[in-house]
Amino acid sequence: MGESTVGGARPPVTDPFDAVPELAPLRTAAWDGDWEATQAFFQKIPSADDVSFAAALLAGVERTEWFLEKAAKAQPTDPLPRTLLAERYIHLGWRARGHASGDDVPWDRAEQFHDWLRKAELLLIEVCAEHPAYVPAWTARLPTARGLVLGQSEARRRYDRLAEHHPHHFRAQSQLLQQLCPKWGGSWEAAHGFAQECTNAAPDGSLAGVLVAQAHIEHCVDLTGAKVTEYLRDVAVRNDLRHAAQRSVLHPHHRPGWHRIEGHSTFALAFSLGGHLEDAARHFTALGDTASESFWRYLPDWKTRFTEYRTAAPATL
Structure with missing residues (x-):
């Protein structure tokens, strides 16, 4: 049976892979642990904004870290596998944290959260040092800055570095907007x-x-x-x-x-x-x-x- 209906109306399709058919090959590649197919998908994406979108989407596919870790080791100079792996670590960190407000997050969840973000940050620092114009990595460093409580100035510095190369990057702007809200010190x-x-x-x-x-x-x-x-x-x-x-x-x-x-x-x-x-x-x-x-x-x-x-x-x- 399909999903139940509400007042005769079917609930919305919320999985982007189902809602946007052209994204389906990325999910298939992730499920198969196929780095070559994953890399080929990203190589065909024309904009940095869409690379960041797809990277965040891939990060939500379960158990992808194992093949991304292998790819990062196999291609140590390529920024893509390390950035995708960092996005996966960031996803795991925020999932461990949950949706509670800062003071209500249990200490053990907070520790897991920060551990994942620190792992991601180490990868992203390397990528940004080696490829200072690589926008997807700078984008990923905005949620790590927020989660690690690095402050408004550091978050803005990261965004400004990104904006030098891509001034209208929607995902980066959305991430900085979160940082600027009062709940994160703005x-x-x-x-x-x-x-x-x-x-x-x-x-x-x-x-x-x-x-x-x-x-x-x-x-x-x-x-x-x-x-x-x-x-x-x-x-x-x-x-x-x-x-x-x-x-x-x-x-x-x-x-x-x-x-x-x-x-x-x-x-x-x-x-x-x-x-x-x-x-x-x-x-x-x-x-x-x-x-x-x-x-x-x-x-x-x-x-x-x-x-x-x-x-x-x-x-x-």
Whole structure:
């Protein structure tokens, strides 16, 4: 039997490998422990942004570290296998940590978390020293900086080194945005300011506008009580989201790529929580039966909420 339905609506497809068919060969190569096929997949990726996207995706495939470790030893001067291995260690570290706030993470989980991140950091330091323009490695060093509590200045230094070579790298911007939130020692002024800065600097149709929605969602979940609803219902916030969506995933120059599901999912969530279902409808339409859980997972039983909002949104048009 397939997944159960909610109100007659099938829950969304959340696995990127299933939602984006062209990614399936990477999963097959990972399952087979086939380094040659994995390397060939990455060699065909035209942009550094998509390399980082695929690297993070590969990191979530179970038991891949053994063949990545072999590849890193076999090709000690190639930055790709070491970066992919570091991404896997980072994934294992954050999974060990869990989603609890900093003070609530048990000490043993915190130790595992830091051990994995330190292993990743050692690999990435080597890669960045040998290949200072290798953007995927600098991107991976942003979550290690955050997890190892290296501070705002160090995180920004790493991002600036990356931006010298790729000024509109969406995954790197999204990672730095997390660092700039208060939960990691930043401020809402810094987080919103960075999101707007990236959006204003990026070409029309880029993904940078999605950062505006990410910042508003993070701000919203940091609130309590009635303030949660009031925040995203605010007309100024709604207009900010509309402008960001029009500059990014709804712009005529936007070219849907591997990040499109995350982009539309983020806007769909922000508009839905704010009660702006007409605005959310365009993003649900673009998503179809797919969704990214990256920000929706902040909601309890998020798949049910997603299908409820998706069903309600078109009725407002």
